[in-house]
Amino acid sequence: xxxxxxxxxxxxxxxxxxxxxxxxxxxxxxxxxxxxxxxxxxxxxxxxxxxxxxxxxxxxxxxxxxxxxxxxxxxxxxxxxxxxxxxxxxxxxxxxxxxxxxxxxxxxxxxxxxxxxxxxxxxxxxxxxxxxxxxxxxxxxxxxxxxxxxxxxxxxxxxxxxxxxxxxxxxxxxxxxxxxxxxxxxxxxxxxxxx
Numbered sequence: 339x340x341x342x343x344x345x346x347x348x349x350x351x352x353x354x355x356x357x358x359x360x361x362x363x364x365x366x367x368x369x370x371x372x373x374x375x376x377x378x379x380x381x382x383x384x385x386x387x388x389x390x391x392x393x394x395x396x397x398x399x400x401x402x403x404x405x406x407x408x409x410x411x412x413x414x415x416x417x418x419x420x421x422x423x424x425x426x427x428x429x430x431x432x433x434x435x436x437x438x439x440x441x442x443x444x445x446x447x448x449x450x451x452x453x454x455x456x457x458x459x460x461x462x463x464x465x466x467x468x469x470x471x472x473x474x475x476x477x478x479x480x481x482x483x484x485x486x487x488x489x490x491x492x493x494x495x496x497x498x499x500x501x502x503x504x505x506x507x508x509x510x511x512x513x514x515x516x517x518x519x520x521x522x523x524x525x526x527x528x529x530x531x532x533x
Contacts, residue, residue, distance in 0.1 A: 356392050356402075358382040363403040367441040372448065375399050397449050404446045409464075411471045421475050422524055428472035429496055429523050432465070433516040436498045443498040465493050473527075480531050488530045495522045 362382035366373040373381070374396050379389035393399035411417075412431040418424045436443060469489035476483050494500075496519040504515040527533075 352392075355384060355388065359384060359389055359392055359399070360402050363399055364442060367400075367403060367445050370441065372396075372400070372445050397452075400442075400445045400449050404442055410467070412468050413472060419475065421473070421479070422527055424475060425472050425492075425523055425527055426520055428468065429520045430516065432468065432496060433501070433512075433519060436501050437512055440498070440501075444502065447498065447502070465497065466490055469493050476531070483530050488526065492523045492526050495519065495526065 359378050359382050363373055363378045366377060366381055371377070375389050375393050376386045378393075378399055379386045382389070393402065412435065413424070413428055417427050466486070466489050469492050470485055473485050473489060473492075476485050476488075500519060500522075501515050504510045504518055505512075508515075510518065
């Protein structure tokens with residue numbers, strides 16, 4: 339059984355090289371580019387040959403540049419304790435996250451929709467768990483509500499895919515898009531709780 343390139347030899351140096359390539363890719367994405375491996379290598383000041391040892395193709399590179407944050411919640415310590423205000427606070431934070439990482443999220447979405455995309459390309463992420471955290475009061479106030487199913491429905495209506503459509507097709511600015519997804523999330527909450 340062979341060892342992965344990054345797991346042998348000078349692993350500390352290799353980790354720094356890999357991170358330099360990821361950082362360069364994120365910078366290029368933030369500039370509106372969708373870089374190939376050789377473009378990321380050039381931006382990082384690393385040889386193409388070396389870059390391909392870490393990332394054999396654009397798909398692997400772009401997925402590595404996909405944002406990874408892993409808090410249990412996007413809500414701060416001063417978040418509202420009751421619904422619907424708690425959900426509103428979450429949707430605002432989630433929109434901010436999506437707008438902050440928009441270029442990387444768009445690139446990951448493009449890669450996942452490509453003709454040779456392997457399923458599943460998109461990471462499963464933490465978004466559904468974040469929505470469930472925002473909906474936590476329902477477990478007490480409405481124990482009959484399937485919080486997980488509601489979280490999936492809300493996530494499907496407020497994610498980067500929806501924000502891209504609202505921006506690119508509907509022509510909304512960030513504030514209009516955020517307002518729309520907040521209203522949609524509220525409508526789903528109201529429907530689930532019989533409001």
